[in-house]
Amino acid sequence: MFEAPLTGGQLVGAGILLAAANFIAVLDTTIANVSVSTISGSLGASTSQGTYVITSYAVAEAITVPLTGWLANRFGTVRVFITSMIMFGVFSALCGFANSLGMLIAFRILQGFAGGPLMPLSQTLLLRIFPKEKAPAAIGLWAMTTLIAPIAGPILGGVLCDQYSWPYIFWINVPVALICGYVGWRMLKRYETKTNIVPIDKVGLLLMVIWVGALQFMLDEGKEKDWFASTEIVVLALIAGAGFIAFMIWELTERNPVVDLRVFRHRGFSASVTTICLAFGAFFGATVLTPLWLQGYMGYTATSSGMVSAMTGILAVLTAPFVAKMSTTVDARKLVFIGVVWLGLMTFVRAFNTTDMTMFQIGWPLFLQGIGLPLFFVPLTGLALASVNESETASAAGLMSFCRTMSGAIATSIVNTSWENDATHFHAELSGLVDRMGDATNTLLASGMSADQATASIAQTVQSQSIMLATNHVFMMAAVSFSLAALAIWFAPKPTRVADTSAAH
Incomplete structure (x- = not known):
């Protein structure tokens, strides 16, 4: 009772x-x-x-x-x-x-x-x-x-x-x-x-902890240890790969699996999870990068960078009730497609930032990006859960949440590595191109700077621009990921029922 x-x-x-x-x-x-x-x-x-x-x-x-x-x-x-x-x-x-x-x-x-x-x-x-x-x-x-x-x-x-x-x-x-x-x-x-x-499922749980832990540790430590030039990274990669394969085999044959991978047999669920992994990974990676860039190279405090980062949520909260109502009458695939394309478009706009931008110029694409979040999240959950059998709803919801959270963690590591590598690459390119004729150095010397000060000033400019180029490159890659996510949702068939989303988390 x-x-x-x-x-x-x-x-x-x-x-x-x-x-x-x-x-x-x-x-x-x-x-x-x-x-x-x-x-x-x-x-x-x-x-x-x-x-x-x-x-x-x-x-x-x-x-x-x-x-x-x-x-x-x-x-x-x-x-x-x-x-x-x-x-x-x-x-x-x-x-x-x-x-x-x-x-x-x-x-x-x-x-x-x-x-x-x-x-x-x-x-x-x-x-x-x-x-x-x-x-x-x-x-x-x-x-x-x-x-x-x-x-x-x-x-x-x-x-x-x-x-x-x-x-x-x-x-x-x-x-x-x-x-x-x-x-x-x-x-x-x-x-x-x-x-x-x-x-x-103790074996399944242990295998999941092993492959997830090894993969994340490899991604986090790879840039510090020069990736596969390091024996430690190679060993972690082998453990993650072998652990994942063993996990897949075990979970697909176990009677009471810790993660029911059988729900991936439903095309709609597989397409939805692919979409959420690509889109949420892109969104979360860009969200983590923004304050690192603003605080480290644009002179923002933690408070001001937090205010800029939070602009995405304003329109998200305001539009969520309307999207929830629309999702009961409009094909969920259309709503998700529009939402993800909008997120990608705003991220694409952010891939053309400059070092002299104002807070307003940085913030308005983030503000408008909020419109796409409910269009992406709300109907996608319903679409994914409507694609599986009712008895599988709880398992599907848990697996979807696992994939979403893991995609955010993996994207954070990839974005961080890519950002640093790109910055190094662009710094090397710019260093070979800047002030070849010595005009900038002569101008700085003429303004009263010493030779060391002039060199330091030019080096600072090169560093600042290389970081800006690296940041824009990461945003561009995130926009590409959103584009792939928008295409992936069309692999899902139109749902034939409305899912009970009470099991979603």
Whole structure:
């Protein structure tokens, strides 16, 4: 017997609590983006190493999401949710106390493990406590926090870094997590589900951790170790490849797989996942790069770069309700295609930036880009889940979330590597072309500079322009990825039913 839904003040309170839990879990995917430079400088690491703070959380979260269903069955939905909430707060506190990059990454991994179940379980519990006729309101509340959190992340991260110090971007989670954990247990324990001792695919889980971990470590460390010139990178590549093949074989033959790969037999689901991987990877990679470029080479503070990065979310929030209504009557493939093409077009515009641009010139494409986000995310989820059998919906939703999160983590590493390599390449090209006749040097000397100052000034200009060219090149590659994603969605057949998206996370 299920408990009756909540009403009145209790419903409002529990709704806010569950929305807050989802909010901080999603917030932590972006709150560190504008803080990477500050964190890496404070802990004596390079900016490229600082991006591990982003990828480690994303990978850990991706690994945990497919396990959420098993954990809820084994220990109870409410118990798993509350435990995850409290552990998220504990590991957030430990992240703030970390005094080395290695320690911070270790705690971010644990924070990601704790945060993974919060998103799907918060949605599940919202639907359980809301009366059936108010289910759209519950989904709307969950979707709104999912959209707002990535917007708030860069702004909040920037303000906390500039006004206080970087540990506060993690400590801000602690009171929210502990309050939600305590109050949540008192309000929601009556909705606890029956536990069922079901077998877990231990071999599949181990293989997933091995190949995902080896792949991400290879991508993160490759640029530091000159890629395949390093024995360590070669070994990691072999482990990742062999682990992935073994994982595929095992999961396709296991009766109770940790990730049900059989759902890929549905053409619509495969096309949807391909689209989300290409498009979300491009979007997240460009989102991570923007504050690194603005803070490192355009003179922006963490706060101002956070404000620019967050512009994408303004129109996304405003247009989301209209897109949700449209997605019930318009072919989802058309909406996704329009959304992804729009995202690609705005990213293409960003591939022509210059070093003397104003904040407005940098920000307006990001602002307009927000229109495409709901057109991309909202109907794509419904299309993917409508393409599988109803009994496979939960497995498909978990697998889609895993692929989306992994694509963001992998894209972050690829973008970071590409950006540095491109900058080195363009620097070498520009150095061979600049001031061949010595006119610029003579002009600077005539203005009163010493020879060393003139050389330093020209070197600074070359460095600045090479970074700008590298940044534009990455944005152009992201635009190409969006184009491929827009084409991929047409491989999906038109859905014959409307999916229940309550299993999506």
